[in-house]
Amino acid sequence: xxxxxxxxxxxxxxxxxxxxxxxxxxxxxxxxxxxxxxxxxxxxxxxxxxxxxxxxxxxxxxxxxxxxxxxxxxxxxxxxxxxxxxxxxxxxxxxxxxxxxxxxxxxxxxxxxxxxxxxxxxxxxxxxxxxxxxxxxxxxxxxxxxxxxxxxxxxxxxxxxxxxxxxxxxxxxxxxxxxxxxxxxxxxxxxxxxxxxxxxxxxxxxxxxxxxxxxxxxxxxxxxxxxxxxxxxxxxxxxxxxxxxxxxxxxxxxxxxxxxxxxxxxxxxxxxxxxxxxxxxxxxxxxxxxxxxxxxxxxxxxxxxxxxxxxxxxxxxxxxxxxxxxxxxxxxxxxxxxxxxxxx
Ligand SMILES: [Zn+2]
Ligand SMILES: [Zn+2]
Numbered sequence: 001x002x003x004x005x006x007x008x009x010x011x012x013x014x015x016x017x018x019x020x021x022x023x024x025x026x027x028x029x030x031x032x033x034x035x036x037x038x039x040x041x042x043x044x045x046x047x048x049x050x051x052x053x054x055x056x057x058x059x060x061x062x063x064x065x066x067x068x069x070x071x072x073x074x075x076x077x078x079x080x081x082x083x084x085x086x087x088x089x090x091x092x093x094x095x096x097x098x099x100x101x102x103x104x105x106x107x108x109x110x111x112x113x114x115x116x117x118x119x120x121x122x123x124x125x126x127x128x129x130x131x132x133x134x135x136x137x138x139x140x141x142x143x144x145x146x147x148x149x150x151x152x153x154x155x156x157x158x159x160x161x162x163x164x165x166x167x168x169x170x171x172x173x174x175x176x177x178x179x180x181x182x183x184x185x186x187x188x189x190x191x192x193x194x195x196x197x198x199x200x201x202x203x204x205x206x207x208x209x210x211x212x213x214x215x216x217x218x219x220x221x222x223x224x225x226x227x228x229x230x231x232x233x234x235x236x237x238x239x240x241x242x243x244x245x246x247x248x249x250x251x252x253x254x255x256x257x258x259x260x261x262x263x264x265x266x267x268x269x270x271x272x273x274x275x276x277x278x279x280x281x282x283x284x285x286x287x288x289x290x291x292x293x294x295x296x297x298x299x300x301x302x303x304x305x306x307x308x309x310x311x312x313x314x315x316x317x318x319x320x321x322x323x324x325x326x327x328x329x330x331x332x333x334x335x336x337x338x339x340x341x342x343x344x
């Protein structure tokens with residue numbers, strides 16, 4: 001089968017590889033749509049993310065949807081022909097985080113396109129049946145693939161306690177930041193402020209319903225947020241850019257007793273935090289790692305029209321043009337936000 005295989009930095013090859021083999025609890029999925037994620041771009045650029053290094057050739061891609069073409073002997077609830085969104089992280093199911101319902105923190109989780117696990121930019125993948133979620137007929141496979149990044153926004157808003165009437169600041173308006181905008185609004189947030197360096201992303205944030213879009217470097221973001229909230233600050237600040245300065249903004253703009261959710265990760269592990277604000281305002285700083293059991297809710301939000309992930313899709317390329325797809329995603333060519341690869 002055809003696959004987009006990463007050999008090392010800047011060495012992505014479209015080549016033929018052996019199809020995967022399935023076990024009795026698995027389904028075999030004909031991949032149809034894969035979203036290019038920032039992490040895929042990062043692996044392409046540097047061959048690593050933190051401690052995860054691409055040592056052996058690895059298929060990229062983890063935002064996946066497709067059609068079930070075979071089911072294992074033990075599988076119930078899925079049939080050949082079902083259209084599914086694929087949750088990419090398979091935990092061990094037996095450790096303490098798994099047993100306590102926080103399987104995203106499983107130390108032995110196997111996550112698509114995270115070395116040494118192959119991803120989904122290929123024609124066929126195998127998934128445990130319970131991590132392949134059937135989507136209704138009217139949900140497109142592009143939307144189904146984007147249940148994955150939507151899950152990040154959902155988990156961030158849950159951990160941040162976003163609720164009806166919340167005022168929320170989101171720093172960074174890439175696909176994840178924009179997803180947080182839509183999710184916060186779907187959770188009932190009434191005012192959502194967004195910051196970014198790039199105007200086209202901010203226009204998109206406004207199109208999605210953001211209350212105010214602030215240009216980093218041009219606007220004094222902290223001042224603007226305080227003004228927009230009559231000096232009160234925001235209930236929840238969600239940091240999606242990975243920039244140290246944006247984290248400062250979040251801490252400074254959060255209300256006393258507010259929450260700051262850390263979604264974006266920068267290159268540096270050690271960054272400065274305005275600790276006096278954290279202490280004197282009793283802020284809760286909340287980390288998030290991927291997501292846990294978000295797919296059913298995310299599929300509901302999309303299938304009922306509460307969230308329209310299609311609005312993030314700007315470009316679409318066939319697998320044969322995967323290099324071009326990555327170039328668009330990496331450089332933001334032609335206003336690229338979310339680039340989809342059509343497989344098969
Ligand atoms: Zn992703
Ligand atoms: Zn586990």
